[in-house]
Amino acid sequence: xxxxxxxxxxxxxxxxxxxxxxxxxxxxxxxxxxxxxxxxxxxxxxxxxxxxxxxxxxxxxxxxxxxxxxxxxxxxxxxxxxxxxxxxxxxxxxxxxxxxxxxxxxxxxxxxxxxxxxxxxxxxxxxxxxxxxxxxxxxxxxxxxxxxxxxxx
Numbered sequence: 001x002x003x004x005x006x007x008x009x010x011x012x013x014x015x016x017x018x019x020x021x022x023x024x025x026x027x028x029x030x031x032x033x034x035x036x037x038x039x040x041x042x043x044x045x046x047x048x049x050x051x052x053x054x055x056x057x058x059x060x061x062x063x064x065x066x067x068x069x070x071x072x073x074x075x076x077x078x079x080x081x082x083x084x085x086x087x088x089x090x091x092x093x094x095x096x097x098x099x100x101x102x103x104x105x106x107x108x109x110x111x112x113x114x115x116x117x118x119x120x121x122x123x124x125x126x127x128x129x130x131x132x133x134x135x136x137x138x139x140x141x142x143x144x145x146x147x148x149x150x151x152x153x
Contacts, residue, residue: 002112002113002152002153003104003110003112003113009102009104009105009112009113010105011102013102013103013104013105013107014030014033014100014101014102014103015099015100015101015103015111016030016033016069016098016099016100016101017098017099017101018078018082018096018097018098018120019096019097019098020082020092020093020096030069030070030071031070031071031072031138031140032068032069032070033067033068033069033070033100034067034068034070035065035066035067035068036065036067036100036115036150037064037065037150038062038063038064038065038149038150039062039063039064039065040059040060040062041059041060041061041062041063042057042058042059042060043057043058043059043060044056044057045057045058062149064117064147064148064149064150065147066123066144066145066146066147067098067117067120067144067145067147068142068143068144068145069142069143069145070140070141070142070143071140071141072138072139072140072141073127073128073138073139073140073141079122079125079141079143080125082096082122083122083125083143086121086122093121093122094121095119095120095121096120096121097116097117097118097120098116098117098120098145098147099114099115099116099117100114100115100117101113101114102114113152113153114152114153115150115151115152116150116151116152116153117145117147117149117150118147118148118149118150118151119147119148119149120145120146120147120148121145121146122143122144122145122146123144123145123146124142124143124144125141125142125143125144126141126142126143126144127141128140128141
């Protein structure tokens with residue numbers, strides 16, 4: 001259940017877990033989660049025998065956008081293996097659940113908000129951009145996931 005308070009929570013304390021990759025622990029060090037959104041579309045309808053010239057708006061289909069995860073390359077193969085399982089046609093890999101937990105500043109055990117992404121399929125993996133210029137840039141990999149439904153609690 002979401003925990004309300006008068007000031008907003010910081011965006012840097014979060015954990016990500018992916019069903020089927022590692023059930024007991026978080027998948028590891030994601031630096032960014034973006035694209036959490038849900039939308040209800042509106043369909044416009046006008047009866048041919050309507051006496052007035054305006055449309056009636058009715059609820060259409062619900063949809064969720066693609067969600068992107070970014071993390072530093074750390075030698076773990078779990079994300080790439082999940083993508084390979086989906087490419088090979090593994091139904092469980094194609095329809096996994098992903099949980100994203102926002103924590104408070106003290107990183108207490110109980111998350112303040114949890115988003116559960118349902119019907120998740122990995123659709124794109126992007127490896128890091130590698131340059132020889134030196135410096136302290138971290139090699140970042142990116143995973144884009146198709147999401148059927150998002151629940152917030």
